[in-house]
Amino acid sequence: MSAKKNNVLPGFGLALGYTLVYLSVLVLIPLGGLVLKSTALTFAQFWDIATTERALAAYRVTFGASALAAVINAFFGLIVAWVLVRYDFPGKRLIDSFVDLPFALPTAVAGITLATLYSTNGWIGKYLEPLGLKVAYTPLGIVVALTFIGLPFVVRTLQPVIEDIEPEVEEAAATLGASRWQTFRRIIFPAIFPALLTGFALSFSRAVGEYGSVIFIAGNMPLISEITPLLIISKLEQYDYVGATALAVVMLGISFVLLLAINGLQWWAANRHNNRNTGGEQ
Amino acid sequence: MKNAVSPVSRLFAALLLAGGLVAPALADVTLLNASYDVARDFYKDYNPMFTKHWQAKAGEKVEVKQSHGGSSKQVRAVADGLEADVVTMNQATDVDYLADKGLVAKDYAKKFPNNASPYTSTMVFIVRKGNPKALKDWSDLAKSGVEVIVPHPKNTGNGRYTYLAAWGYALKQPGGNDKSALEFVGKILKNAPLFAAGGRDATTTFMQRRLGDVLVTFESEAELIAKEFGRGEFEVVYPSVSILAEFPVAVVDKVVDKKGSRKQAQAYLDYLWSKEGQENAAQNYLRPRDAEVLKKYAAQFPNIKTFSVDEVFGGWSKAAKAHFVDGGSFDQLYVQK
CATH class of the missing domain: 3.40.190.10 (Periplasmic binding protein-like II)
Structure with missing residues (x-):
């Protein structure tokens, strides 16, 4: 993989240098500082802070709710993206622009609005309560907030990919005798799977770090509906910077490993798909 | 040059x-x-x-x-x-x-x-009009069937004052000690369906979403509630003793x-x-x-017995160490089963 070969535009050295400086200043140095600050603790202290009962419960809530929200977004986001690309209907542009709203809305506003809607006296909550379903101030409320803020990621990553799949491909599959399910399963799904994973990963990682919207709807009860970012704020409220960094480092570590795994899966899926499409040529 | x-x-x-x-x-x-x-x-x-x-x-x-x-x-x-x-x-x-x-x-x-x-303030109760659950004092907040709305006791100033006010009240009861106070505060917190993100969020939860029977907040906040939601919606209840907020x-x-x-x-x-x-x-x-x-301005400030954090807890840093740091009394209420 020589970068100089076959490149129309010059300036690889400059671009790489820029990339490294940019990433260092914005990402690596702050995160490095975070890790460095946590080294003020001995490993035993670090372990004690990172594994208190409240902390462990908070990791479960944070990562569990984020994963669930990302799964919901992957499923419904796929439907939304499909409908927006493949069908024409009045008001399509308007609906398309709705998708971006969770990006633009300040998260605290989202949290307060959702809490009001889903509380037992709210517009939606009052119909859910007789069904025995409490959303606001429960872990379920956290999932609702995280689904809300993560929705655009899946839709926006899938849209261009679905646009690239020519309807002729589906027609060809049909003429060759594939059933509808087979067409989806063998033709469409492999093509969009890598993008779906990207959308999932983005939605998930956005959810893991989310604070503003969640605290208003979560109820914040220790061991039940406390997210890790809340515990970090809690430590900062006590001016315990080092303790806060310890939790942040744990979050960072878990997130990094999970994202790495999702990326690995994505590379694998993309290669498999590409190999199959070009199968036998090489 | x-x-x-x-x-x-x-x-x-x-x-x-x-x-x-x-x-x-x-x-x-x-x-x-x-x-x-x-x-x-x-x-x-x-x-x-x-x-x-x-x-x-x-x-x-x-x-x-x-x-x-x-x-x-x-x-x-x-x-x-x-x-x-x-x-x-x-x-x-x-x-x-x-x-x-x-x-x-x-x-x-x-x-x-x-x-x-x-200037100072103190923690008071905001209850629904007519005080349907007849909540008069901190001990009523610990009764079963009462829903109490408070901001997060560990993360917000408002919540910390509430926590210490209830603790101080329990200490001042006959035979009151740290153990009975822990139990008492635990009962009140068990009546909290949620911990609001901040003082204003607690107010919105109580007044707008109409959750809970009582909101514990600063006396000064009661007046802002009146401005925002009108006086016909709620009553202010002064407990027998409360904390002096400085x-x-x-x-x-x-x-x-x-x-x-x-x-x-x-x-x-x-x-x-x-x-x-x-x-x-x-x-x-x-x-x-x-x-x-x-x-x-006596009309708007009814007499209420108050204790300061210094008097009962020996200052804020001691109070924080005993109650709000990791493993403090607040954590004990949730983690010890």
Whole structure:
């Protein structure tokens, strides 16, 4: 993989240098500082802070709710993206622009609005309560907030990919005798799977770090509906910077490993798909 | 080299000149007051009063800028370099932190009268109109079937005052000790369906979403609720005893020495204890320290027995260590089963 070969535009050295400086200043140095600050603790202290009962419960809530929200977004986001690309209907542009709203809305506003809607006296909550379903101030409320803020990621990553799949491909599959399910399963799904994973990963990682919207709807009860970012704020409220960094480092570590795994899966899926499409040529 | 004027410094001089032309139109001195969130209304009224007072007294035009936010967030910002001349907070813990960092005098509480707190407040109950559950005192909040709305006891000043108020009440009961207090506070917290993100969020939850039977909050907040939601919706209940909330102020030595604004900063805080400053506190439903002003506004401040954090808990840092740090009493209530 020589970068100089076959490149129309010059300036690889400059671009790489820029990339490294940019990433260092914005990402690596702050995160490095975070890790460095946590080294003020001995490993035993670090372990004690990172594994208190409240902390462990908070990791479960944070990562569990984020994963669930990302799964919901992957499923419904796929439907939304499909409908927006493949069908024409009045008001399509308007609906398309709705998708971006969770990006633009300040998260605290989202949290307060959702809490009001889903509380037992709210517009939606009052119909859910007789069904025995409490959303606001429960872990379920956290999932609702995280689904809300993560929705655009899946839709926006899938849209261009679905646009690239020519309807002729589906027609060809049909003429060759594939059933509808087979067409989806063998033709469409492999093509969009890598993008779906990207959308999932983005939605998930956005959810893991989310604070503003969640605290208003979560109820914040220790061991039940406390997210890790809340515990970090809690430590900062006590001016315990080092303790806060310890939790942040744990979050960072878990997130990094999970994202790495999702990326690995994505590379694998993309290669498999590409190999199959070009199968036998090489 | 010495006499050469580089284009850069010429540009710089031009900028200074331009700045100089604009500046007199603004103010001779600008002060920055870093304050807690709900002090907005108080200082919105107070700052013009002080500007006028200082103009008359010293013939100097002072402009006061405000920065509001969560109390400890503000303090962290000041510690990290926000150039606030003065801090006006709602808890000693926050100013103590600046004192530890050397930005504020260690004995800041003695630099002004009344523990450097120009006004006080206390924790009261807001109940639904007619008080349907007949909630009169802290012990009623611990009864089963009562829903209590409080902000997060560990993460918010409002919540910490509530927690300590209930704890202090339990200690003052016959035979009260730390063990009975822990049990008592545990019962109250068990009645909380959620911990609100902050004081205002708790108010919204109680008033707008209509959750809970009682909201515990600052006396001053009750008046804002009346303004926002009308008086017909709720009643204020004064418990038999409550906590004295103090709002310490301090000059940030490190900043005023650098900016040369000590005189103005000191005067700005001193003026809080003037008749005008005290009246302004009363008008914002904060209990003035001045006995005469308090008497004048007696109708809006019913008598209530209060205890201070210093009296019952030996100061905020001790209270924080016993209750709010990791493994403190709050954590014990949830983690020990």
